[in-house]
Amino acid sequence: MRNHIRGSLDSYIRMSSEREKMNRKVGRVLAKKQGLTLSPPESVDAPPLETVNAMAAEEGGPMKLPEKLPLVALKGTVVFPRVVTPIMVGRERSVAALDAAVASHRMVLLVTQKEAEKDDLEPEDLYPVGTVAFVGQMLKLPNGTVQILVHGQSRARIKQIAQTDPYFEASFETVQEDVARSVEADALMRMVLSDFQKFVEIGQKMPPEIAAVAENVREPNKLVDLIASYSELAVEDRQTLLETIPVAERMRLLHGFLSRENEVLELKNKIQSELQKGMEKTQREYILREQMKAIQRELGDNEPQVMEANDLRDKIAAAGMPEGVEKKALKEASRLEQIPPMSPEVGMLRTYLDWLVSMPWATETPDNLNLKEAEEVLEEEHYGLSKVKQRILEYLAVRQLAGKDLKSPILCFVGPPGVGKTSLGRSIARALGRKYVRMSLGGVRDEAEIRGHRRTYIGALPGRIIQNIKQAGTKNPVFILDEIDKVGADFRGDPTSALLEVLDPEQNKEFQDHYLEAPFDLSDVMFITTANLLDTIPSPLRDRMEIINVSSYTQEEKLHIATGFLVPKQLKANGIPEGKLTFTEEGIRRVAQEYTREAGVRNLEREIGSICRKVARGMVEGKLDAITITAENVPEYLGPARFLSDMAKEDDEVGVATGVAVTESGGELIPVEVTIMDGRGDFLLTGQLGQVMQESARAALSYARSRSDALGVLPEFFDNHMVHLHVPAGAIPKDGPSAGITMGTALVSALTARPIRKEVAMTGEVTLRGRVLPIGGLKEKALAAFRAGCTTFILPDSNAKDLVDVPQEVRDHMSFIPVKNMDDVLRVALLEPKENRLVIDPIPADQPIPAATGPVGRWVAH
Numbered sequence: 001m002r003n004h005i006r007g008s009l010d011s012y013i014r015m016s017s018e019r020e021k022m023n024r025k026v027g028r029v030l031a032k033k034q035g036l037t038l039s040p041p042e043s044v045d046a047p048p049l050e051t052v053n054a055m056a057a058e059e060g061g062p063m064k065l066p067e068k069l070p071l072v073a074l075k076g077t078v079v080f081p082r083v084v085t086p087i088m089v090g091r092e093r094s095v096a097a098l099d100a101a102v103a104s105h106r107m108v109l110l111v112t113q114k115e116a117e118k119d120d121l122e123p124e125d126l127y128p129v130g131t132v133a134f135v136g137q138m139l140k141l142p143n144g145t146v147q148i149l150v151h152g153q154s155r156a157r158i159k160q161i162a163q164t165d166p167y168f169e170a171s172f173e174t175v176q177e178d179v180a181r182s183v184e185a186d187a188l189m190r191m192v193l194s195d196f197q198k199f200v201e202i203g204q205k206m207p208p209e210i211a212a213v214a215e216n217v218r219e220p221n222k223l224v225d226l227i228a229s230y231s232e233l234a235v236e237d238r239q240t241l242l243e244t245i246p247v248a249e250r251m252r253l254l255h256g257f258l259s260r261e262n263e264v265l266e267l268k269n270k271i272q273s274e275l276q277k278g279m280e281k282t283q284r285e286y287i288l289r290e291q292m293k294a295i296q297r298e299l300g301d302n303e304p305q306v307m308e309a310n311d312l313r314d315k316i317a318a319a320g321m322p323e324g325v326e327k328k329a330l331k332e333a334s335r336l337e338q339i340p341p342m343s344p345e346v347g348m349l350r351t352y353l354d355w356l357v358s359m360p361w362a363t364e365t366p367d368n369l370n371l372k373e374a375e376e377v378l379e380e381e382h383y384g385l386s387k388v389k390q391r392i393l394e395y396l397a398v399r400q401l402a403g404k405d406l407k408s409p410i411l412c413f414v415g416p417p418g419v420g421k422t423s424l425g426r427s428i429a430r431a432l433g434r435k436y437v438r439m440s441l442g443g444v445r446d447e448a449e450i451r452g453h454r455r456t457y458i459g460a461l462p463g464r465i466i467q468n469i470k471q472a473g474t475k476n477p478v479f480i481l482d483e484i485d486k487v488g489a490d491f492r493g494d495p496t497s498a499l500l501e502v503l504d505p506e507q508n509k510e511f512q513d514h515y516l517e518a519p520f521d522l523s524d525v526m527f528i529t530t531a532n533l534l535d536t537i538p539s540p541l542r543d544r545m546e547i548i549n550v551s552s553y554t555q556e557e558k559l560h561i562a563t564g565f566l567v568p569k570q571l572k573a574n575g576i577p578e579g580k581l582t583f584t585e586e587g588i589r590r591v592a593q594e595y596t597r598e599a600g601v602r603n604l605e606r607e608i609g610s611i612c613r614k615v616a617r618g619m620v621e622g623k624l625d626a627i628t629i630t631a632e633n634v635p636e637y638l639g640p641a642r643f644l645s646d647m648a649k650e651d652d653e654v655g656v657a658t659g660v661a662v663t664e665s666g667g668e669l670i671p672v673e674v675t676i677m678d679g680r681g682d683f684l685l686t687g688q689l690g691q692v693m694q695e696s697a698r699a700a701l702s703y704a705r706s707r708s709d710a711l712g713v714l715p716e717f718f719d720n721h722m723v724h725l726h727v728p729a730g731a732i733p734k735d736g737p738s739a740g741i742t743m744g745t746a747l748v749s750a751l752t753a754r755p756i757r758k759e760v761a762m763t764g765e766v767t768l769r770g771r772v773l774p775i776g777g778l779k780e781k782a783l784a785a786f787r788a789g790c791t792t793f794i795l796p797d798s799n800a801k802d803l804v805d806v807p808q809e810v811r812d813h814m815s816f817i818p819v820k821n822m823d824d825v826l827r828v829a830l831l832e833p834k835e836n837r838l839v840i841d842p843i844p845a846d847q848p849i850p851a852a853t854g855p856v857g858r859w860v861a862h
Contacts, residue, residue: 070097320362368433415550418600429478447493552599594641599666655750659742662777667784679722687727690735700744740766762794774798
């Protein structure tokens with residue numbers, strides 16, 4: 001131990017002179033930066049060699065270390081035995097520990113902390129293994145930090161932290177290392193030396209003399225610690241090497257760490273080399289381009305670009321652009337002529353000019369103004385939809401009179417799915433003789449889809465409005481904006497706001513796309529939008545469109561559509577020869593009534609297609625030749641009926657009323673159930689009802705309670721009984737006030753034990769005084785009741801005028817009863833105790849609809 005300390009001090013003495021100069025220089029620089037007075041730093045030099053020998057020597061044996069040593073926590077570094085290492089110390093505890101070590105035996109325990117960012121340390125924040133080191137020169141700088149040179153002596157494992165203030169002091173035990181040489185150790189030493197030499201060669205910060213020093217080390221322990229100390233390893237890897245005692249295992253770990261570092265350094269050097277080459281190439285190309293430009297200016301040799309610019313000027317002149325747009329395009333063509341051919345801007349400018357010259361600025365298709373031909377086309381492709389067809393013919397008639405001064409209308413077809421809104425737009429284009437383009441707005445959330453991106457962005461393009469106009473090749477196509485009620489908004493913008501200009505006849509004459517940066521006239525485009533519901537369309541956008549309701553089809557309309565359109569289409573699609581498969585009217589009716597329940601005809605077409613496929617298979621297998629689909633053999637192809645032909649109640653029941661509602665799929669029945677139970681007077685509502693519907697139910701209950709005397713219900717009845725109102729299909733949210741009279745009727749029926757007529761459907765909002773207020777969607781609701789087999793329909797008095805929209809087929813088979821208050825509703829819907837019934841006469845087709853004066857019918861006794 002004595003000789004070891006002597007050798008450490010000798011090496012320290014050789015290095016101290018140069019290091020002291022360096023440390024003094026560092027101190028002066030720090031002091032100058034902090035504005036301190038330039039004074040010689042306080043330096044605590046190592047004691048003379050004789051004093052150290054006196055402290056270290058002990059007759060008859062090696063020097064003994066004390067049981068406890070001051071502990072200095074290190075940030076981001078690990079000190080190894082047998083290595084001299086400079087350390088900067090700045091924390092109060094660490095400086096106090098150094099002062100204590102210097103005042104006694106100059107030995108200190110150096111331990112690395114686990115988290116380098118942490119300053120207020122606890123014992124558990126330190127690694128368990130550190131290094132006992134001898135403190136050489138200690139240099140105190142003006143800023144309070146201390147720079148020391150330490151010489152690692154041996155590994156040590158902490159046994160216990162004896163004190164934490166004013167500095168850490170720990171008891172420890174030194175770790176004995178294996179120093180025996182072996183063939184395996186020699187092989188591992190050579191392998192580690194080879195890795196380290198490679199590390200020094202490719203590591204640009206490592207002086208090559210260190211590799212020569214490592215080659216002269218003959219002891220495995222010393223070699224591993226020396227290489228680990230000088231290699232740029234992670235702190236965790238160095239600590240692992242410090243804690244690993246067997247030298248063979250330590251060398252294997254060091255080999256793995258060095259191999260990994262070498263791979264990283266090689267990759268880093270490769271990337272830097274490639275970057276350097278790329279920069280050199282870019283600079284070289286820039287210089288050559290500048291020289292080429294100068295040569296071309298001298299020789300006038302830019303003929304290809306001049307030819308391209310001249311060709312674009314000819315296209316601009318032929319495009320029929322407005323004056324302002326043409327001036328802008330010519331300016332950009334001149335810029336293209338001047339920009340160097342290899343500039344990135346050339347491609348962007350060329351694409352922009354191509355878009356400008358390819359837009360149909362002046363190209364339009366002439367309208368077919370022959371009303372008779374247009375009507376024939378509309379009737380040929382669509383059955384019914386009289387309002388839509390009338391509106392198109394009116395537009396053509398006004399166009400004949402007003403000429404091109406007439407602005408194209410902005411139409412919005414609103415109706416349930418499957419009624420032909422989108423296909424109707426294609427028929428309108430054919431009737432007008434115009435091009436047809438379609439854009440689906442469902443799920444569009446980016447405003448740039450409508451207006452495009454600025455052309456400063458890489459890969460920028462115009463919006464889909466301009467793209468579809470270019471695709472049509474004409475400035476006046478029929479443009480279908482499908483599913484406008486399903487447009488969304490998020491952080492990228494609100495597309496509906498961008499559509500405000502597109503769908504405004506007063507503004508779209510100068511529609512500005514962000515990419516074109518030039519106004520384009522959309523006033524000649526006939527925009528037709530489609531939607532299932534109006535509720536989700538913002539009111540400013542809805543105000544710009546002419547709303548046309550496309551309602552559900554009746555059974556007769558479905559029969560005509562299937563006979564004239566769907567069956568021929570499916571026969572052709574499935575390759576069935578003419579005359580091999582025919583459908584009777586009764587067969588189609590049964591398919592529509594018992595296998596579909598929809599407002600449109602989409603599912604009806606699917607079921608007809610399913611029959612055609614089964615017949616086609618039978619023909620291929622030789623089992624069928626010619627077949628006729630009748631009402632009797634439909635189940636052979638489609639299986640059991642999915643829907644009952646009569647969806648109304650089978651019996652007159654107490655507390656169960658039939659209401660109707662309008663959804664995005666058309667009209668639907670809504671049964672309302674009420675039951676009375678013993679309880680504390682609570683009113684329970686179930687069926688996932690919305691706020692408005694809950695309020696309507698409470699209003700109906702209040703009306704019933706206010707009429708308890710007339711209904712024969714004792715006042716204390718409500719205090720001792722609980723009323724439960726339920727609307728089936730509880731998984732489906734329901735809302736709206738139009739079920740008010742339905743819930744009021746069910747409540748009164750349950751309170752009076754009077755059954756409700758099974759064939760009655762009803763709709764209307766009810767007030768606390770029992771007045772019946774108007775509702776919307778009468779036609780859809782009437783069709784739903786008609787499909788379900790109801791024969792009587794109760795509607796608000798104010799909606800009697802809307803019966804003209806109900807198809808005559810429905811009015812022939814159903815009786816419509818306008819009512820003003822709940823008393824009228826109850827007289828029609830509830831059965832009398834003696835089974836008296838009100839017989840309702842339907843409204844004949846040749847008579848006007850009666851005024852709303854209350855129930856129409858005659859009472860007969862059964």
